[in-house]
Amino acid sequence: MLTISNLHATVADKPILKGLSLTINAGEVHAIMGPNGAGKSTLGYTLGGRPGYEVIGGSVEFLGQDLLELEPHERAAAGLFLGFQYPVEIPGVSFVQFLRESLNAQRASRDEAPLSGGEFLKLAREQAALLKMDMEMLKRPVNVGFSGGEKKRAEMVQMGILAPKLAILDETDSGLDIDALRIVGDGINSVMRKPDKAVLLITHYQRLLDYVKPDFVHVLAAGRIVKTGGPELALELEERGYEAVAA
């Protein structure tokens, strides 16, 4: 599904990703762990196409397309979802309007008919219920006045509504209490644990991986993947720390 080969990327001319390679197949859940400053968030933003994150070498293929050739909204329409570490507040624009227009823009680019207001609300209600989020919250402006945990939950509701092929979730577990962590974990599993979908979890901690079991765990350090293993690698990291394991 996703093949990253020898990716080099800079932010403000500073090299952050330095030859990162990673392959993710449909049906797999991958976790990337690593110390602060290793380039975890940069990887997410670079794949999402955020302005200011410049690719200076390597390639990324996503579902048979050259991902790096696509604009950010085209990447979304191709099936890539980026869950933000810090979801952005957009005053005056309701979630419902924003998501309906987003989804219909994606559908239009795939030659699918737009969802009507009623169809969209039904879908939104189902996905909100899955994440135990009050539908009323989706009538409010995007992320405005939401707590950290509510924002993360709203990210997962959006993922459910947009139904991507690949979800890159950047520290989706940060800011969540224990109950919310379980709800979000269950949400990720029910939306994304499917044979034709894949997940890349970017996280600092093992705890989310108790709920969303990864098939592969990678250690990212200094802009490259330095070690790959199974779920046991996350436990080892938790116990011994990045320095000891990645050395």
Add this chain to the structure above:
Amino acid sequence: MSQALALPTRKDEDFRYADLAALAPLWPVAVETISVAAGEAGNLAMVLDGGEPVAREIAIVLGDGASFDLRLLNAPSAYGRVAVKVKLGRGASFTLGAAQLAGGDQVVEIVTDVLHAQPDAVSRQVVRSVAGGQATANYLGKVRVARGADGTDGEQSIRAMLLDRTATANARPELEIFADDVKCAHGCAVGELDANGLFYMAQRGLPPAEAKKLMLQAFVAEAFAGAADEERLLEAALAALGRLV
């Protein structure tokens, strides 16, 4: 309003940023007078979205306890100027909610002169401007409080959004207060669309023009909140935004 036949110059404060060449054929501008009798209420929604240059001068006189709600979409595809002069009686209330949109090398401007002539009157002005290209959007707003007009409550909320670094917004709120017990607040901000918000929206699949339009729609909607004609104004604003973005 000035009834002088001679075309103003840039030395006239109210015309400092005006497009005088576009104004010349429209000069002198006839004053439209609106009077609201004591205790009465009135409202007007103006939509300027034609292709020709336009200049309007409106004089509003509010009797004691009268109120007037003026909403304005100043979005022609040429020079657009609206000057509003208001005189408030005792306990009168005036609301201005205005949005102006400009692209290309257009100039749009709103010039207000609100006189609190008597005590206990309230004026609220909300102006939202959007300028792209080499366009200029101006707000020159004077609030004057006459001697003895205690209990005056005046507010100006002025914000402008620049879509390009080449666009200009001039915002000049002005207070002239000759009474002691008054509350006059003004806020001014000129900014750009939030880049983080635009990327966030793009990441969910919204093409850049749609994302900008959605953000700008929310921005100008602040000027029309609570208007009797809110829906019609928003629709016209959205159509005008569509030409701009």
